[in-house]
Amino acid sequence: MLLYLSRKLAGALAVLLLLSALIFFAGRGLVPGNLATVLAGPKASPETIKAIERDLGLDQPIYQQYLDWLSGVLRGDLGTSPFSGQPNLDVIAQQVPVSLELSLMGLFFAVLIGIPIGVIAANRAGSGTDWGIRLPLLIVFAFPAFVSGSAALYLATHYLTNLYSPSYIPFSDSAMANLQTMLLPALAVGIPTAPLVSQMTRSSMIEVLSQPYIATARTNGIAEWRITYLYALRAALPPVLTLIGFIFGLLVGGLFIVEQIFSLPGLGRGVLSSISNRDFSQVTAQAIVMAGAFILGNLLVDLALPFVDRRILRK
Amino acid sequence: MSTVTRRRRPSRDVRPRRRPVQGVVAKIAIFLILFYAVLAVLGPHITPFPPDQVGVGPRLSPPSADHWFGTDALGRDQLSRVVAAAQPALLSAVYAVTFALVIGTVIGIAAGFLGGLWDGTLSRVVDLLFAIPEYLLAILVITVMGSGLVNASLAIGLVCIPRFARIARASTIAIMERNYIDAARLCGRGRIWIMRRHILPNIASPLVIMTAINLSTAEGAYAALSFLGFGVRPPAADYGSMISSSQQYLLTDPWLVVFPSIAFVVLVLAFNLLGDVMRDRLDPRSRTSAGA
Numbered sequence: 001m002l003l004y005l006s007r008k009l010a011g012a013l014a015v016l017l018l019l020s021a022l023i024f025f026a027g028r029g030l031v032p033g034n035l036a037t038v039l040a041g042p043k044a045s046p047e048t049i050k051a052i053e054r055d056l057g058l059d060q061p062i063y064q065q066y067l068d069w070l071s072g073v074l075r076g077d078l079g080t081s082p083f084s085g086q087p088n089l090d091v092i093a094q095q096v097p098v099s100l101e102l103s104l105m106g107l108f109f110a111v112l113i114g115i116p117i118g119v120i121a122a123n124r125a126g127s128g129t130d131w132g133i134r135l136p137l138l139i140v141f142a143f144p145a146f147v148s149g150s151a152a153l154y155l156a157t158h159y160l161t162n163l164y165s166p167s168y169i170p171f172s173d174s175a176m177a178n179l180q181t182m183l184l185p186a187l188a189v190g191i192p193t194a195p196l197v198s199q200m201t202r203s204s205m206i207e208v209l210s211q212p213y214i215a216t217a218r219t220n221g222i223a224e225w226r227i228t229y230l231y232a233l234r235a236a237l238p239p240v241l242t243l244i245g246f247i248f249g250l251l252v253g254g255l256f257i258v259e260q261i262f263s264l265p266g267l268g269r270g271v272l273s274s275i276s277n278r279d280f281s282q283v284t285a286q287a288i289v290m291a292g293a294f295i296l297g298n299l300l301v302d303l304a305l306p307f308v309d310r311r312i313l314r315k
Numbered sequence: 316m317s318t319v320t321r322r323r324r325p326s327r328d329v330r331p332r333r334r335p336v337q338g339v340v341a342k343i344a345i346f347l348i349l350f351y352a353v354l355a356v357l358g359p360h361i362t363p364f365p366p367d368q369v370g371v372g373p374r375l376s377p378p379s380a381d382h383w384f385g386t387d388a389l390g391r392d393q394l395s396r397v398v399a400a401a402q403p404a405l406l407s408a409v410y411a412v413t414f415a416l417v418i419g420t421v422i423g424i425a426a427g428f429l430g431g432l433w434d435g436t437l438s439r440v441v442d443l444l445f446a447i448p449e450y451l452l453a454i455l456v457i458t459v460m461g462s463g464l465v466n467a468s469l470a471i472g473l474v475c476i477p478r479f480a481r482i483a484r485a486s487t488i489a490i491m492e493r494n495y496i497d498a499a500r501l502c503g504r505g506r507i508w509i510m511r512r513h514i515l516p517n518i519a520s521p522l523v524i525m526t527a528i529n530l531s532t533a534e535g536a537y538a539a540l541s542f543l544g545f546g547v548r549p550p551a552a553d554y555g556s557m558i559s560s561s562q563q564y565l566l567t568d569p570w571l572v573v574f575p576s577i578a579f580v581v582l583v584l585a586f587n588l589l590g591d592v593m594r595d596r597l598d599p600r601s602r603t604s605a606g607a
Contacts, residue, residue, distance in 0.1 A: 014439075015446040022447075022455060029459035131340075138587045144535050146542045146558060147576045154565050154572075248448070256450055257539055261562065272543060275458060283458075287451060294448045 001306065008302045012295050019291045020073065024066050027284035030275065039082055056082060069284070078285040083277060088285035091270065096289065098266035101171065101178075102185055102258065103251040109190025110197050110247065115240070117194070118201025119233060122209060141195040149188040149261040156184050168264055185262045189255075193247055200243045204236040211235075237308050245301035248294050341592040347585035354401035362395035367550040375568050384574040388564065393571065396552040397578050403546070403553040404582060407468040407537035408530045414472030415479050415533075416526055422476070423483020424510050424518070427491065438484070445477035453540060462545040464553075471536045475529050482525050486518035520597045527593040531586030538579055554579035 031038055036052040053059045057068055072079060078088040121133045143151075156164035164184045169177040208214065209232055217227050255268030263269075267290055274283040354361075364371040370390040378385045384393035426437040444452075456470040490496065490513075499509050540546055541555030549556070554575045561571035 011442070011446075015443055018443050019447055022452075026455040026459050134591070138591065139584060141587060143580055144539055144583070146539060146555070147580060150558065150562065150565055150572050150576070154569055157566055256454070256543060260543065271454070275454070276544075287455065290451055291448065294451075295446065298446065 004306065005303065008299060012299045016292060016295055019295075020070055020288060021066065023284050023287045023291065024069055027280040027287070028062075030278050030280045030283060035280075052082075073288055078288075079281050081279050081281045083279045083281070088282050091282060092267070092286060092289055095265060095267040095270045095286070096293075097171070098168065098264050099255050099259070099268060100293075101182060102189060102255060102264065102266060103248070105182060105186030106189030106193065106251055107244065107247065109187055110193035111244070113191065113194040114197025115201050115233075118198035118240075119205055119228060121198065121202040122205030122236075123228065137195040137198060140191065143192055145188055145192055145257045146261060148192055149185070149258050152184050152188050153261060181262075181264075185258045185264060188258050188261070189251060193251070196243065196247060197240065200240050201236065204239045205232055208232045208236045234308065238305055241301050241305060241308065245298040248297035340588050344585045344588035344592065347581060348589065351401045351405060351582055351585070354398050355405045356402075358399050358402050362392070362398050364392035364395045366395040366399035366552055367391065375564065375571075377568070378570055385568070385570045387561065387571055393574055396557060397554075397574050399551075400553045400557060400575065400578065401582075403464050403541075403551070404534060404538070404579070407464060407471070407546075407553075408534040408586070410465065410468035411472040411475060411533040411537065412526055412529050414469055415475035415529065416522065418472075419476045419479025420483045420515075420522060423480040423485075424487050424514055426480070427484040427487025428506065428510055428514060434484075437480070441477045441480045441484075444473075445481075449474045449536070450539070453536065454543075454545070457540065457545045462548075464547050467537055467540045467545050468533075471533050471540070474536070475533060478529065479522065479525055482521050483518060486521050487514055490514065490517050524590070524594050524597050527586070528590035531583050531590055534586060535583055538583075 028035075036049045036056070036058050037044070039052055039056075050059075057065055060068070069079065076089075078092065080087045081091075084091075117133065117137070124133070153164075165177065165180045168181050171178040214227060214232060217231060218224075222231075255266060256272060257268075258264070259266040259269040260272065267286055271283060271286045271290070274286060359366070368391065371392050372382050372386040372390050374386065374390045375388055376382060376386045382392050382394065384397055386392055387396070422437050422441065426434045426441075453467070453470040453474055456473060457466055460466045460470070496509065496513060499513055504512075537546065538553070538555035538558075541553050542559040544556070544559065546556050547553050557575040558572055558579075561568075561575070564571050
C-alpha cells in the first residue's frame with residue numbers, strides 16, 4: 001500500500017516539475033523580443049530598461065530565473081504581474097472557485113447520466129438495441145461544448161428565462177442565484193462528457209458480466225438487480241474511475257470554452273485573457289494552478305482505486 | 316438453468332449478427348467523409364460567392380433564395396463560407412493525426428522492440444506527455460509557436476502522440492515473442508529491417524483503429540482551438556471561428572451559428588461512426604480506449 005502510494009506521488013511530482021518548466025518557458029515565449037523593452041514602452045531610456053531588468057531579475061540567466069520562479073511557486077508566491085501590478089494569487093483566488101464549481105458540477109452530471117446508461121447498455125449488449133443506445137450517444141458526443149453551450153444559451157435566454165441568469169454571483173452571496181447561473185454551463189460541460197463515461201462503463205460491465213462468478217450468483221438465485229448493481233458494477237468501476245481522472249483533463253478544455261460562452265469569470269477565461277494581454281506572469285501562474293489541480297485530481301483517483309478494488313495493489 | 320442460458324451473453328459470440336447494421340453505418344460514414352473531402356478539394360471553385368468577399372449580399376440577411384444559409388455581419392455568403400471551411404477542417408484532422416501516428420508509432424515500436432533503457436526513457440516521456448491536460452498543453456504550444464492552421468494541428472498532434480505510442484508499444488511487445496521475429500534475428504537481419512518488415516505490418520490494425528478514433532477527436536479539438544481564436548487567420552473561414560464570431564448574434568440571428576454547427580457536427584459524427592465501426596471490425600477484444 002505504502003509503495004503504491006509513494007510511487008503515485010513521485011509520478012505526480014515528476015509531471016508537475018516538467019510541466020512547470022514547460023509553462024514557464026511558454027510564458028516567456030508569449031512576449032516577443034526583449035521583455036524589459038516591451039514593458040518600458042517605446043520611449044524609455046536605457047537606464048529605465050536596465051532598472052526594470054534588475055527589478056524582474058531579467059539580467060539573470062534564464063535557468064536562474066526559472067529556478068527563482070519555481071521556488072516562489074513552491075512557497076506559494078505566484079508573483080506579481082508587471083502589467084497590471086496585481087499579485088497573481090489575488091486574481092487567481094477569485095477565479096478558482098468558479099472553475100472548481102463548474103468542473104465538479106459538470107463531472108457530477110457526466111457520472112449521473114453516463115453510468116446508468118452504460119449499465120443498461122451492457123445488460124443489452126449484442127442485441128439490436130445496443131446500436132440503438134450507442135448511436136444517440138455518439139451523436140451527443142459529436143456535439144462539442146461550444147456547440148451545445150451555444151444552443152443551451154439560446155434556448156435558455158429565449159424560453160427558460162427564469163432558469164438561467166446571465167450574471168455570475170458568488171456562491172457565498174446567494175446560493176440560489178449562483179446555481180441559477182451555473183446549472184446551464186455545468187450541463188454544457190457534463191452532457192458531452194457523459195458518453196465517454198457510459199462507453200467505458202458499458203465495456204467494463206460487459207467484461208465483468210461474462211465472469212464465472214456472475215453466472216454462479218445467478219444460479220444461486222440472487223436477484224438480478226443485486227448482481228448488476230452490487231456485484232458487477234463494483235467490479236467494473238476501476239477503469240471508469242481512471243477515466244474520470246482522465247476526464248478532469250477534458251474538463252479543463254471544457255472550461256476554456258464554456259466559461260467563454262457563458263462569460264463566467266473563471267480560470268479558463270482568465271488564461272485566455274492573459275494570453276491576449278500578453279501578460280506572461282499571470283498566464284504562467286494560472287497555468288501552473290490549473291495543471292496542479294488536474295494532477296491532484298488524477299492523484300486522488302489513483303489513491304481512491306485501491307479502496308474500490310484491492311487487487312490493484314498486487315500489480 | 317434455463318434463465319442462465321437465456322441471459323444475453325455479451326461480446327464475441329453475438330458479433331456476426333451486428334454486421335448488417337455495421338455495414339450500413341460504415342457506408343454512411345464513408346459517404347459523408349468523401350462528401351466533405353470533395354468539398355475540401357473543390358471548395359473555392361464551387362462556392363456561389365467568394366467565401367471571404369465582404370458585401371456580396373445585405374448584412375445579416377436570413378436564409379433566402381440568393382443566400383441559402385444567409386449572410387453574416389459583413390455581408391459575406393454563409394453557404395460559401397461553410398463549404399470553404401471543409402478544407403481546414405479536414406486538413407487539421409489529417410495533419411494532427413498523421414503527425415501523431417508517425418511520431419507515436421516510431422516511439423512505441425522503438426520502446427517495445429529495443430526494451431531496456433530505451434523503453435524506460437521513452438515510456439516515461441510518453442507518460443509525462445499523457446499526464447498533461449490536453450487543451451492546456453495545446454494552448455501553451457500555440458502560445459509559443461503562434462496560431463494558425465498548421466501550428467494548431469501540430470499542437471493537437473502532440474497531444475495525441477501518447478495514445479499512439481502506448482498502443483504501438485503494447486502491440487509490439489505482444490508480437491515480440493513470435494517465432495518469426497526470432498527467425499529473422501537468426502538470419503542476421505538488422506533491427507531496423509525487422510521493425511519495418513515484421514513489426515510494423517503486424518501492429519497495423521490497432522494503429523488503424525487509433526487513427527480513425529483520433530480523426531474525430533483531432534477535428535473536435537481543432538474546432539475548439541479555432542473557436543478560442545487559435546485557428547486560421549481571420550478572413551479565412553473555419554467552423555470554430557465562424558461559430559465564435561457569430562456568438563454575439565446568437566439571440567437575434569441564430570442561423571449564423573446553426574449552419575456551421577451542423578456542418579461541423581455531421582463531420583465529427585461521421586469520423587466517430589467510422590472509428591466505432593473500425594474498432595468493432597478490427598479489434599478482437601472490442602473494448603480498448605472506449606471512445607477516447
